[in-house]
Amino acid sequence: xxxxxxxxxxxxxxxxxxxxxxxxxxxxxxxxxxxxxxxxxxxxxxxxxxxxxxxxxxxxxxxxxxxxxxxxxxxxxxxxxxxxxxxxxxxxxxxxxxxxxxxxxxxxxxxxxxxxxxxxxxxxxxxxxxxxxxxxxxxxxxxxxxxxxxxxxxxxxxxxxxxxxxxxxxxxxxxxxxxxxxxxxxxxxxxxxxxxxxxxxxxxxxxxxxxxxxxxxxxxxxxx
Numbered sequence: 185x186x187x188x189x190x191x192x193x194x195x196x197x198x199x200x201x202x203x204x205x206x207x208x209x210x211x212x213x214x215x216x217x218x219x220x221x222x223x224x225x226x227x228x229x230x231x232x233x234x235x236x237x238x239x240x241x242x243x244x245x246x247x248x249x250x251x252x253x254x255x256x257x258x259x260x261x262x263x264x265x266x267x268x269x270x271x272x273x274x275x276x277x278x279x280x281x282x283x284x285x286x287x288x289x290x291x292x293x294x295x296x297x298x299x300x301x302x303x304x305x306x307x308x309x310x311x312x313x314x315x316x317x318x319x320x321x322x323x324x325x326x327x328x329x330x331x332x333x334x335x336x337x338x339x340x341x342x343x344x345x346x347x348x349x350x351x352x353x354x355x356x357x358x359x360x361x362x363x364x365x366x367x368x369x370x371x372x373x374x375x376x377x378x379x380x381x382x383x384x385x386x387x388x389x390x391x392x393x394x395x396x397x398x399x400x401x402x403x404x405x406x407x408x
Contacts, residue, residue, distance in 0.1 A: 188377035189296040190392070199223065199235055199289070202393040217397045217406025224288070226359045234290035234301075234359045235393075241304075241320040241405075243281040283312055283320050289393070290358050297372045298393070300400050301357050301364040314338070314352075317365075327351070327403050351403070367403060375399055 190198065200223075207218050220239065226232035288301040302322075304312045314335060318328050331338040331351060338352035350368040357364045379395050397406060 187380035187392070188373045190291070190298070191296070192291055192293065195291040195298060196233065198389065198392045199233070202235075202390040205390045215407050216394070217401060218394075221289070224359065226361075228361065232359045234288050234357075236286065236288050238284060238286050240282040241285050241322045243283060243316075243320050282307070283316070283322075285322060288357065288359070288364070289396075292358065292369055295369040295372065297369050297376065298396055299358075299369045299372075300367040300404065302366075303362070303364045314365075321405055324403060324405055367400065372396075372399070 203221065203223060207213050209219065213219050220237035221235045222237065224234050224236040283304050283306055285302050285304045289298050290301050291297075292299045304317055304322075306312055306316075314333065317323075318333070327340075331340060333339075336354050337350065340349040340351050350370065352365055353368055354363060354365055356362065376396065376399065379399065380392070400406065
């Protein structure tokens, strides 16, 4: 099979290679989303497996977004103000709120590629709505600014204004059988074909999952 697609057996081999190779617990690995993954087996069909991990994502306050978009050129700070701030720093008393996200890398037999699935809940264990998810730092900010949203999906602008590109949908997890959000995989094979042109990029190697994670990280913030 071409390097842009995987069979189920090739996906399993690539996952095993990814989990077994040494990964240092450093900042680079964390930024690339390499840490924390384990192999999860279906509770009903032992041959169905996926990669899984649990992370906490931060709820972004409105003032966080405003500060990110502020330009340093717009700041007019007097020297005495800096001295005052240094002498008497003001601490932010607003507690940081987190959402717990279960992330999965599962095989899609329809598209013959891995698919990124996730579910999430708040501190009380209640499932979070899509609107609440978009108020976290799970998605890259450039994505949340440009999407068209409904209660159950996200779409990106397409070349044809009347045909938006599907980004996020809901569906049953192929291994666990429970409802999850998932990134639509229709563009993955084409992108992987371009990224996997090197002859040594075997479909059985950890490099396949590495490359796929790099692709997903353009949409999802995989930092741990």
